[in-house]
Amino acid sequence: DQQVKQNSPSLSVQEGRISILNCDYTNSMFDYFLWYKKYPAEGPTFLISISSIKDKNEDGRFTVFLNKSAKHLSLHIVPSQPGDSAVYFCAASARNNFNKFYFGSGTKLNVKP
Amino acid sequence: NAGVMQNPRHLVRRRGQEARLRCSPMKGHSHVYWYRQLPEEGLKFMVYLQKENIIDESGMPKERFSAEFPKEGPSILRIQQVVRGDSAAYFCASSPGTGKGWDEQFFGPGTRLTVL
Numbered sequence: 001d002q003q004v005k006q007n008s009p010s011l012s013v014q015e016g017r018i019s020i021l022n023c024d025y026t027n028s029m030f031d032y033f034l035w036y037k038k039y040p041a042e043g044p045t046f047l048i049s050i051s052s053i054k055d056k057n058e059d060g061r062f063t064v065f066l067n068k069s070a071k072h073l074s075l076h077i078v079p080s081q082p083g084d085s086a087v088y089f090c091a092a093s094a095r096n097n098f099n100k101f102y103f104g105s106g107t108k109l110n111v112k113p
Numbered sequence: 114n115a116g117v118m119q120n121p122r123h124l125v126r127r128r129g130q131e132a133r134l135r136c137s138p139m140k141g142h143s144h145v146y147w148y149r150q151l152p153e154e155g156l157k158f159m160v161y162l163q164k165e166n167i168i169d170e171s172g173m174p175k176e177r178f179s180a181e182f183p184k185e186g187p188s189i190l191r192i193q194q195v196v197r198g199d200s201a202a203y204f205c206a207s208s209p210g211t212g213k214g215w216d217e218q219f220f221g222p223g224t225r226l227t228v229l
Contacts, residue, residue: 004155006155009153032215036220041222042222042223043117043119043206043220043223044156044204044220045220046218049215089155089156091156097169098215098216099144099146099161099168099169099208099215099216099218100158100161100169100171100172101146101148101156101158101218102158103148103155103156103157105154105155106155
């Protein structure tokens with residue numbers, strides 16, 4: 001049972017434009033949401049997170065938006081750079097089990113120069 | 114400050130053999146997590162350990178899989194009598210265990226297991 005879903009396996013964006021990666025979840029107990037970035041042959045690295053008490057968190061070029069009523073979050077990258085090309089995973093954890101992360105299947109972002 | 118280390122990076126086993134995957138957490142981290150990534154899928158939680166204790170093994174298959182994190186040495190994920198379906202990338206993560214709720218998990222580079 002996939003509780004965190006990323007329905008777009010890939011996304012291609014021109015350098016300098018906005019990249020929008022989407023994620024949906026089904027478990028209303030999820031309280032904390034994260035985005036990880038993964039390059040080939042490496043482990044995922046933490047990018048940005050958001051608590052369910054917020055609807056937006058910004059860190060430089062990266063902004064995560066949370067819509068709790070829709071059980072949807074998105075990651076915006078502005079402006080996109082070729083070095084952003086990677087697989088992006090959305091993850092969530094529940095308030096009664098913070099350290100157990102549920103991951104989506106990932107979206108492969110390609111930023112074209 | 115070295116990151117999370119995993120070895121081997123690649124492991125090839127024949128069906129029925131045993132696979133041992135090792136994970137050394139970041140310095141100062143007392144919590145270790147193992148995840149499995151099947152082709153075209155996301156990472157799936159397997160087990161969460163603290164030193165000498167299994168905290169949550171709800172993602173571990175009931176048979177053939179075991180994990181430990183001894184007082185000294187790395188965490189070990191052990192798969193007995195491997196089958197082709199065990200072929201996957203296995204990632205280890207560690208966290209400092211602040212006890213204040215959510216902990217950032219730092220991932221290792223993974224071990225790619227191939228079962229022939």
